[in-house]
Amino acid sequence: MLEANNIAVLRGDRVIFAGLRLSVSPGEAVVLIGANGAGKSTLLRCLAGLVRLEEGSILWQGEEALADRAAHAARLRYLAHADALKPGLSAAENLRFWARCWGGDPGAALEAVGLAPLAELPARMLSAGQRRRLALARLALSPCPLWLLDEPSVGLDAASLERLGTLLRRHRAGGGMVVAATHVPLPLDRAREFRMAVAA
Ligand SMILES: Nc1ncnc2c1ncn2[C@@H]1O[C@H](COP(=O)(O)OP(=O)(O)OP(=O)(O)O)[C@@H](O)[C@H]1O
Numbered sequence: 001m002l003e004a005n006n007i008a009v010l011r012g013d014r015v016i017f018a019g020l021r022l023s024v025s026p027g028e029a030v031v032l033i034g035a036n037g038a039g040k041s042t043l044l045r046c047l048a049g050l051v052r053l054e055e056g057s058i059l060w061q062g063e064e065a066l067a068d069r070a071a072h073a074a075r076l077r078y079l080a081h082a083d084a085l086k087p088g089l090s091a092a093e094n095l096r097f098w099a100r101c102w103g104g105d106p107g108a109a110l111e112a113v114g115l116a117p118l119a120e121l122p123a124r125m126l127s128a129g130q131r132r133r134l135a136l137a138r139l140a141l142s143p144c145p146l147w148l149l150d151e152p153s154v155g156l157d158a159a160s161l162e163r164l165g166t167l168l169r170r171h172r173a174g175g176g177m178v179v180a181a182t183h184v185p186l187p188l189d190r191a192r193e194f195r196m197a198v199a200a
Contacts, residue, residue, distance in 0.1 A: 001025050002047065002065070002146060002177060007056030009042055015199050016042050018055065022179075022194060026145070029168070029178040029188045034196035040181035041081065043196070044148045047179060048078040076146040081154075083135040087124035091115055091134050094123055095141065104141030112140035113163055129155040139167055147171060149180040153187075161187055 001023060008018035016039045024030050032040040045051040047058060049066045058065040058072075065072045085094050095106035110116045113133040118126065123134060132155045139147060147168075153161055165187025168178060180186055 001059075001061060002179075003059040003062075004043070004047065005057050005059055007046060007058070008054040009039070009046060009051055010054045011042075017196065017199060020056070024146075024177045024179055026175040026177060027172045029172060029180065029191040030194050031186060031188065031191045032179065032181040032194050032196060033183075035198050038196040038198050040196055041150050044078065044080075044150050044179060044181055047146075048076060048148050049073065050078075075144065076148055077139055077144050078148045078150075079135055079139070079152055080150050083131045085123040085131060085134055088122060090120045090122055091126065091137075092119040094134060095137055098138050099141055102138075102142045102144070106137075106141070109137040109140040110134075112167060113137045114160065129157055129160060132156060133160055133163075136164060136167065139171070143171075143174060143176070145176055147176060147178045147180075149178065151182055152180060153182065153184060 004020055004022040007020050009016045022030065032043060034040055042051060046053060049069055049072050091110060092106055095109050099106050110119050113136050115130065115133055115137065118130065123131060126134060136152060153164060156164060168188055172178065
């Protein structure tokens with residue numbers, strides 16, 4: 001189980017949120033909802049261990065998750081707004097890079113997002129939605145307990161949304177957890193909503 005235990009984050013002298021508690025169990029999906037600036041991306045980055053906490057802690061199975069940052073990084077996949085692709089490398093080469101870190105079959109991951117026919121195209125030549133699909137293909141490389149997804153469906157067409165739904169279903173069926181920020185409905189069954197408000 002992942003828990004954010006009474007966490008607070010400051011940016012400059014502004015409190016983005018404080019006293020925030022959130023837990024996610026195996027197989028569960030939590031959707032972060034709230035207006036622009038409510039702190040959804042900041043919370044995802046906290047859970048990924050990328051933002052300094054002013055107060056509180058992130059727990060994994062009841063233990064301080066960030067005591068071993070490498071171990072925490074290895075148990076999660078964080079998909080940010082930016083697609084984090086190397087533009088000069090082909091779609092397949094981009095995935096081979098990540099497969100060297102995490103294992104998995106780049107060909108199968110490209111199939112999972114419908115990009116196999118474009119495997120050899122440099123990432124810079126992909127359309128916005130295709131780039132998002134290539135970023136999502138990282139999720140399909142190898143199993144990992146925790147997915148942190150920042151607006152994963154942006155730019156996806158209907159078929160790609162269905163494929164995202166399949167990836168999410170399989171991940172959760174295997175006990176995986178999802179925390180996703182979004183402004184639009186995601187292809188997720190039985191997701192729990194977590195509402196965030198812009199701090200005064
Ligand atoms: N590096 C930073 N320095 C200062 N303020 C920041 C920084 N990053 C985020 N913020 C502020 O933190 C607040 C929350 O931002 P965040 O990106 O988490 O919101 P969000 O809910 O994800 O918004 P959106 O729906 O627009 O994506 C915003 O007011 C933003 O200006």
